[in-house]
Each structure stands twice: as C-alpha cells, then as structure tokens.
Amino acid sequence: xxxxxxxxxxxxxxxxxxxxxxxxxxxxGAYHANDHVLLPSGQHTSEYIEKTLVTTEPSFTEGLGAVIxxxxxxxxxxxxxxxxxxxxxxxxxVARAHxxxxxxxxxxxxxxxGKRRVTIPVEFQRLVRPASKVLLIxxxxxxxxxxxxxxxxxxxxxxxxxxVGCLWRRTSVELTGKPVFSLVSRDFPTYDPEECxxxxxxxxxxxxxxxxxxxxxxxxVHEPKAx
Ligand SMILES: [Zn+2]
Numbered sequence: 508x509x510x511x512x513x514x515x516x517x518x519x520x521x522x523x524x525x526x527x528x529x530x531x532x533x534x535x536g537a538y539h540a541n542d543h544v545l546l547p548s549g550q551h552t553s554e555y556i557e558k559t560l561v562t563t564e565p566s567f568t569e570g571l572g573a574v575i576x577x578x579x580x581x582x583x584x585x586x587x588x589x590x591x592x593x594x595x596x597x598x599x600x601v602a603r604a605h606x607x608x609x610x611x612x613x614x615x616x617x618x619x620x621g622k623r624r625v626t627i628p629v630e631f632q633r634l635v636r637p638a639s640k641v642l643l644i645x646x647x648x649x650x651x652x653x654x655x656x657x658x659x660x661x662x663x664x665x666x667x668x669x670x671v672g673c674l675w676r677r678t679s680v681e682l683t684g685k686p687v688f689s690l691v692s693r694d695f696p697t698y699d700p701e702e703c704x705x706x707x708x709x710x711x712x713x714x715x716x717x718x719x720x721x722x723x724x725x726x727x728v729h730e731p732k733a734x
Contacts, residue, residue, distance in 0.1 A: 524574075528674070528690040531571065537561045543705040545714045551703040554695045555716060561646050561674060562596040571690060572600025575672035578688045579642055582669045583607050586635055588661065589644040590614040590625055590653060598644035601672060609642065610634050614660065616653065625656040637665030645673040648689070651682050658685065 532538035537560035544555045562568045575597075584607045589598040595613045602611045612631040617624050627635065635641065641661045645654060654671060661668050668685050676689035700706060 525691050525693070528571065531567050532556070532561065532674075532691070535560050535564050535567060537563075542713050543703075543710040545712055545717050546697065547717055548697075549700070550697040551700055551705060551712065552695045552697045553705060556647065556675065557716070558593060558647050562593045568596055569600045569603075571674060572597055573604040574690060575644070575688060576601045576604035579670055579672060580606050582642075583640050584609040584642045584669060585639045586641045586666070587611050587644055588614065588627075588635070588641050588657060590616050590657065591646070593646040594644055597646055597674065601642070601644050605642075614657065623652060623656065625653065625660055627660065632664070635661065635664050635666050639664075639666040640669045641666050642669055643671045643685075645671065646675070648673050648676040648682075650677075654682060 529538060529540070533540065537557045539555040539557075540553070542553060542555065544552050546552055546555075579601075584605055587598045587602040587605070587609045589595050589611075590613055595611075598613070599611055602609045612627060612634055614625045614627045617626065643654060643657050643661075648654060648671075658668050670686040670688065671682060673687070673689045675691045675693065676687065678692050678694045698704065698706075706712070
C-alpha cells in the first residue's frame with residue numbers, strides 16, 4: 508500500500524490559521540456559518556459576515572493585528588494607513604505590534620460627483636512624505652476599490668505602498684501587484700433562490716439580516732431645538 512499523499516505544510520498551516528481566525532470572528536458575532544441566509548441582493552448563502560461587529564472585541568483585534576504585524580515585520584514601515592472605523596481600530600493594533608513603530612493615519616471615504624473618493628486630512632500630509640513606506644490596512648476587502656484609491660493616493664504623495672494587510676479578502680479580488688496578506692481568504696457561495704441547494708434540502712431561510720435593515724434604525728439622539 509502506498510503511503511497517503513502528504514499535504515503541503517504551508518497549505519496546511521494556512522488552512523489551520525484560517526480556521527482559527529474564522530472561529531475568532533464567530534465569537535465576535537460577526538461571522539455566521541452553516542446557515543441559510545437571505546442577502547439584500549435576494550440571493551441565498553450559507554455564510555455571512557457583519558462588518559460592523561468585526562472589531563468589537565479588543566483582545567481579539569489586538570491578537571489579529573499582531574499576526575498581520577508579524578507578517579510585515581521584515582519590511583520597514585513608517586506609516587500605517589486605513590479608512591473606515593473598523594479598519595482604523597485594526598490599523599492601530601497592527602502599528603502597535605510592528606517593530607518599526609509606524610505612525611497611524613487615516614483617510615475619509617466620500618463621494619464626489621457620484622464617484623468614490625478617499626481624502627487624507629491636511630495635518631497628516633507631513634507624515635506621508637515622499638519615500639515614506641506605507642502599509643495599508645483593511646478589515647474586509649470585497650471589491651478592492653477602496654484599496655485601489657488608497658494606493659493611488661499614497662503614490663500621488665510620492666510615498667511607497669509596501670503591502671496590504673487585511674482580516675478578510677474575497678478570493679475574487681485582484682489587487683495591483685502589491686503584497687497582500689489576509690488572515691482569511693474566502694468567498695461566500697451565493698445562489699439564486701431557484702437553484703439554492705439549501706432550499707432544496709428544506710433548510711429554513713434566515714431573513715434576519717435583511718429584515719434588520721428594513722425594520723431597525725440606528726440609535727441616535729438630537730440636540731434639543733432652541734426655544
Ligand atoms: Zn436557499
């Protein structure tokens with residue numbers, strides 16, 4: 508009998524690491540697996556991630572940030588740049604754990620003439636200088652469009668992107684030749700309702716995430732009106 512084929516140790520390590528990180532994201536309540544979820548698009552899936560919840564547990568975020576920092580430790584980094592509140596929390600944790608002790612700066616996302624735009628505050632411009640080494644951090648990368656804007660912004664300032672670190676990257680995303688390190692690289696399988704294998708098996712459909720969007724409003728308060 509021939510021995511069982513041995514798996515590539517690097518692939519095994521990646522697989523194990525990914526399982527651990529998925530378990531962490533499950534503990535935060537952000538990642539739902541083995542479910543049958545209705546997506547806002549009307550499609551069905553077995554997995555779902557709620558981006559807002561990803562960085563709510565500080566000790567988990569610190570641990571995940573340290574893994575990203577360790578990966579990029581051989582590269583000198585002057586600046587860690589991100590955009591969006593979740594990515595900013597993670598970027599703080601990455602910068603704190605990186606041996607170069609980089610500074611943390613962030614951009615703001617917006618729309619200009621119907622086009623997406625990323626801006627960095629003028630006070631940060633003296634920190635992102637020509638030849639600065641910049642590490643970009645994202646929480647979830649689904650289309651890569653924000654990262655493309657960030658890369659263009661850094662290059663416009665004459666600085667250099669040394670890499671991109673993220674918690675989760677959809678495997679379908681192609682990024683412009685920069686080294687990318689993601690803790691989880693995974694795409695959700697999505698199905699049209701007519702072709703959904705979970706519907707065929709009679710698994711009850713979880714409409715919670717779509718219903719919440721319609722039925723729930725964010726909590727807010729207003730300043731009282733002047734009398
Ligand atoms: Zn279904």
